[in-house]
Amino acid sequence: MMDKQKILHITAGSNKLGYGHIRRSMELSKSLKRFFDVLFYIYFEGDNTKFTFPTQGVLISKPFKDEKCDLVLLDMPERYAESAVEHYKKTMADVPMIALGYYSTINGKPDVVINLDNIGRKVCHQSNYYTGLQYSIIRESFVEFRKIKKNDQGLTNVIISLGGADIKGLSKLLIRSFERTVNSYKKIRYHLILGPLSKQDIYRPELIDLKIYHAPSNLESIMNQADIAVCNGGTMMIEYAYLGKSMIGIPQTALEEAFIRKFENNGAAILIKPEQIQDRVCSELLGLIKSEKKREEMSIAAKEMVDGLGIQRIIDIIRKTI
DSSP states (O other), X not given: OOXXXXXXXXXXXXXXXXXXXXXXXXXXXXXXXXXXXXXEEEEEESXXXXXXXXXXSEEESSSOOOOOOSEEEEESOHHHHHHHHHHHHHHOXXXXXXXXXXXXXXXXXXXXXXXXXXXXXXOSOOSSEXXXXXXXXXXXHHHHHHSXXXXXXXXXXXXXXXXXXXXXXXXXXXXXXXXXXXXXXTTEEEEEEEOTTSOOOOOOOSSSEEXXXXXXXXXXXXXXXXXXXXXXXXXXXXXHHXXXXXXXXXXXXHHHHHHHHHHHHTTSEEEOOGGGIIIIIHHHHHXXXXXXXXXXXXXXXXXXHOOSOHHHHHHHHHHHHO
């Protein structure tokens, strides 16, 4: 029996940039192990005591790790990827390299770029360049929920989730806006999901029905209860789209804004910039609450954008490259 080909798989994140890359890499690594021998490493910059890393990845002190392998697979924000790519150009020049994510300045190496973020323009002068939400990595735990309808309790469930860190602290601003404007609609239940890196702010809602979850273990089930999701332009937006949820997207970076606009242009989301929250978020939310037809149209558009087959497509590319 032939030995499996060996993949050196490295991901990275930080308190500020979040850990979307880490989450999706963990899922990808799990699937890759069915076909390859995978050496999986995680670089996390900042206070990693706030995040519990699964045992499947080994924490490292730099965004690169020297190991003998048949292919290098990088999935990390560009600021870390630049140093990793430069390192492997020198130490493993003959080993093929695949990079997942948005890269605007790296050329020559890696050999293949898979732009999961689908910004909509080719940013590398790379012949082997793949882009689009068809390469989105969906965790296996979400698959069953795509087929399960939410429990109908006569309530409109609005799920607010602004990433693992909510770096601009917009959750509190949203809650205050809803308390001022939408409190007369008694059949709305708000669910605020705080990521493990979010600040532990105190919420004492008096005028709205609000449930708060901090890094919940049943995240998929909570997200699937949404009639409307208010989210940032990261990994969770892709997951909401996969579940077929109508979305209000609030970006926290320029890249997130471009990402959310892609969904808006396809009829799957409404883009609201942070500075527009007080003027627009309540009216847009009420419009969606009042129009079941609009929510259904957005749901169909979202599911068409993210079909959940991204991991298999990535594995096919790896097999052609290795």
